[in-house]
Amino acid sequence: MTTAVREPGTGETPETPLPGPDPEITAINTKNLKKTYKSPRGNVEAVRGIDLDVPRGEFFGLLGPNGAGKSTTIGMLTTLVAPTGGTALVAGRDVVADPVGVKRRIGVVTQNNTLDMQLTVAENLQFRSRFFGLSSREASRRAAQLIDAFGLGDRRKALAHALSGGQARRLLIARALVHKPDVLFLDEPTAGLDPQTRVNLWEILRVLHAEGQTVLLTTHHMEEAEQLCDRVAIVDHGRVLAEGGVDELKQGAGAATVVTVRFEEQVQPDFPERMGLTARPSVSSAEVDGDQVRVFSAEPDGLLGELVELGAREGLHVRDAAQLRPSLETVFLALTGREYRE
Amino acid sequence: MTATAQPADVGAGASEFTAASIAALISAAPEPRPTLAKTFAAMMAREFRVLGRNAISTFTRAVLQPLLFVFVFSYVLPKIGGGMMVAGGTGAGGGSGPGLSSAGGGVTFATILVPGLMASMLLMQAIFGTTMPLVMEFSWQRTIEDRALAPVPIRVLAIQKILAGAIQSFIGACIVFPIVLLVHAAGQAPHVHVTNWVLLVAIMVFGATSASSLGLLLGTLVDPRKMQMLFAVILLPLTMLGCVYYPWSALGSIKWLQIASLVNPMVYMAEGLRAVLTPSMGHMPLWAVLLALVGGTVVFGSLATRTFRNRVVN
Numbered sequence: 001m002t003t004a005v006r007e008p009g010t011g012e013t014p015e016t017p018l019p020g021p022d023p024e025i026t027a028i029n030t031k032n033l034k035k036t037y038k039s040p041r042g043n044v045e046a047v048r049g050i051d052l053d054v055p056r057g058e059f060f061g062l063l064g065p066n067g068a069g070k071s072t073t074i075g076m077l078t079t080l081v082a083p084t085g086g087t088a089l090v091a092g093r094d095v096v097a098d099p100v101g102v103k104r105r106i107g108v109v110t111q112n113n114t115l116d117m118q119l120t121v122a123e124n125l126q127f128r129s130r131f132f133g134l135s136s137r138e139a140s141r142r143a144a145q146l147i148d149a150f151g152l153g154d155r156r157k158a159l160a161h162a163l164s165g166g167q168a169r170r171l172l173i174a175r176a177l178v179h180k181p182d183v184l185f186l187d188e189p190t191a192g193l194d195p196q197t198r199v200n201l202w203e204i205l206r207v208l209h210a211e212g213q214t215v216l217l218t219t220h221h222m223e224e225a226e227q228l229c230d231r232v233a234i235v236d237h238g239r240v241l242a243e244g245g246v247d248e249l250k251q252g253a254g255a256a257t258v259v260t261v262r263f264e265e266q267v268q269p270d271f272p273e274r275m276g277l278t279a280r281p282s283v284s285s286a287e288v289d290g291d292q293v294r295v296f297s298a299e300p301d302g303l304l305g306e307l308v309e310l311g312a313r314e315g316l317h318v319r320d321a322a323q324l325r326p327s328l329e330t331v332f333l334a335l336t337g338r339e340y341r342e
Numbered sequence: 343m344t345a346t347a348q349p350a351d352v353g354a355g356a357s358e359f360t361a362a363s364i365a366a367l368i369s370a371a372p373e374p375r376p377t378l379a380k381t382f383a384a385m386m387a388r389e390f391r392v393l394g395r396n397a398i399s400t401f402t403r404a405v406l407q408p409l410l411f412v413f414v415f416s417y418v419l420p421k422i423g424g425g426m427m428v429a430g431g432t433g434a435g436g437g438s439g440p441g442l443s444s445a446g447g448g449v450t451f452a453t454i455l456v457p458g459l460m461a462s463m464l465l466m467q468a469i470f471g472t473t474m475p476l477v478m479e480f481s482w483q484r485t486i487e488d489r490a491l492a493p494v495p496i497r498v499l500a501i502q503k504i505l506a507g508a509i510q511s512f513i514g515a516c517i518v519f520p521i522v523l524l525v526h527a528a529g530q531a532p533h534v535h536v537t538n539w540v541l542l543v544a545i546m547v548f549g550a551t552s553a554s555s556l557g558l559l560l561g562t563l564v565d566p567r568k569m570q571m572l573f574a575v576i577l578l579p580l581t582m583l584g585c586v587y588y589p590w591s592a593l594g595s596i597k598w599l600q601i602a603s604l605v606n607p608m609v610y611m612a613e614g615l616r617a618v619l620t621p622s623m624g625h626m627p628l629w630a631v632l633l634a635l636v637g638g639t640v641v642f643g644s645l646a647t648r649t650f651r652n653r654v655v656n
């Protein structure tokens with residue numbers, strides 16, 4: 001794997017796409033993509049070598065907890081963060097050698113609200129359209145169309161800073177679509193929205209996907225990824241832990257239901273072995289974490305009760321218990337040994 | 343009209359969009375053909391839309407400061423006799439006075455103020471036009487990312503900001519002109535005599551571009567949380583010691599200050615305007631002024647484009 005760092009603007013002719021994956025098929029391709037933020041207070045390795053391959057038309061999810069490196073990855077793919085290693089092609093263009101070529105072909109909804117606060121809803125769309133070369137007349141027409149489709153008609157003349165969270169998010173998405181981007185990047189588009197608005201946004205995103213729009217979305221909601229994505233990469237600490245279709249991931253990684261029992265007392269580390277839990281063919285793994293016992297099993301029926309009983313034999317008192325059916329959550333748990341906290 | 347979004351997941355009233363219209367957005371999207379010129383023009387248009395929206399506050403800002411200055415120095419002080427010190431009297435000894443006597447050549451303090459205030463406005467309006475908005479755009483939500491995603495190199499965005507700031511700065515300085523000409527006590531009229539309009543415009547233009555390049559540079563360097571420092575540590579000294587209230591040549595008696603002043607970009611703006619507006623007064627040679635203003639634009643401009651890019655791209 002190459003780790004060549006490219007200097008920005010090394011005079012590559014932007015017109016010829018670099019040799020690599022066919023841009024007709026591949027929307028995003030990264031090889032060992034890295035980012036270390038340097039600061040006097042120490043360096044942060046935000047992304048430690050990520051390989052992605054997203055075909056056109058796919059709805060791809062980057063799923064991970066806070067600080068996993070999702071925004072940094074999107075930042076590199078959208079040219080706003082300079083990679084410190086590896087390569088990234090978006091719509092066939094190298095993000096370092098041809099940032100303008102990339103920017104022409106992408107739509108971006110950043111995690112923060114980057115609406116132009118001093119402009120109205122309509123003006124936000126009009127000016128963005130004009131940035132992308134539409135005439136003022138075309139820009140007005142496109143803005144009207146977007147306002148209609150995103151249900152912002154009654155807020156047309158409102159200043160952007162006066163919008164509610166949900167309205168702002170819709171406008172951000174609308175604004176990212178003014179110029180028919182090859183790839184749409186969405187960085188936690190539903191963060192901070194109420195459930196109703198979130199479902200509403202999901203609906204919009206599904207329609208976009210159905211129309212063939214390539215989307216890369218980041219989220220820390222397992223459910224969101226399950227609802228929307230064809231494929232997800234689970235990232236943590238700047239690395240991809242697992243990647244695949246949502247169902248595929250659930251089947252793999254043990255494909256297990258996770259049964260957790262938490263006791264009042266600390267549990268001996270050898271508890272699972274002594275109780276013969278690890279020897280069972282249906283159990284892919286069993287672990288002790290302080291006062292908890294966690295068992296990954298393909299046949300979870302009755303397991304919970306059994307664990308409580310086994311604990312009682314050791315003089316342990318149950319505080320609470322939980323059973324997680326196979327989901328991205330259990331996959332994350334199996335991969336990291338940490339519970340997924342949103 | 344058309345089919346609405348599947349109501350299955352979407353509660354009543356929540357579906358404010360239609361699936362068909364969203365779908366149409368994709369299929370009916372116009373083919374973008376951005377060019378550098380079009381994007382640049384659109385960004386300038388955006389700048390002036392915002393400026394127009396804030397027209398009243400922008401205009402008030404541009405008018406009020408020079409108006410108050412002129413009112414106090416060319417009207418109030420001469421009227422109450424303080425003019426003895428600043429404008430009329432023996433001048434030579436007065437520390438804060440311009441050191442010029444109206445008795446002989448008839449140089450009023452207003453004459454000194456015309457170029458001085460115009461220069462001060464060049465700088466102030468450039469700072470208000472570039473530094474302040476930029477600091478806002480870099481802080482908090484980083485709204486700068488919106489413009490940074492436009493299909494042009496980041497340095498073009500920087501140049502666009504410099505140009506927009508320069509235009510504001512130019513207009514700000516122009517506004518001073520009628521104020522200084524009109525507001526004064528009897529006999530305190532400034533002696534303005536434009537010998538060369540082309541030179542005047544050139545000095546205003548390069549004064550404005552160097553000021554807004556400096557403004558952009560400051561905007562990319564200043565920590566948003568330390569904005570007051572910008573005023574106390576940079577703007578105030580630049581203006582107070584920028585030969586606004588006295589001509590540079592009058593500093594002959596304070597040699598060290600005269601030399602130290604040469605690092606202050608304000609000095610060249612004030613002296614350049616002095617040379618073309620009130621040539622009867624002592625002023626720096628024009629070639630030195632033009633060299634400094636053009637050089638300042640180039641140096642501040644290229645530094646600012648670099649720091650700007652580093653701030654935008656992490």
Ligand SMILES: Nc1ncnc2c1ncn2[C@@H]1O[C@H](COP(=O)(O)OP(=O)(O)OP(=O)(O)O)[C@@H](O)[C@H]1O
Pocket residue numbers: 037038039044045046064065066067068069070071072073111220656
């Ligand atoms: N500009 C920066 N300078 C220094 N460190 C940064 C910068 N931006 C992000 N980081 C650090 O890089 C790491 C990854 O951050 P990033 O924002 O990419 O995570 P994320 O997955 O988007 O998290 P979240 O879900 O909170 O948005 C974090 O440790 C963060 O503190």
Ligand SMILES: [Mg+2]
Pocket residue numbers: 070071072111187188
């Ligand atoms: Mg993030």
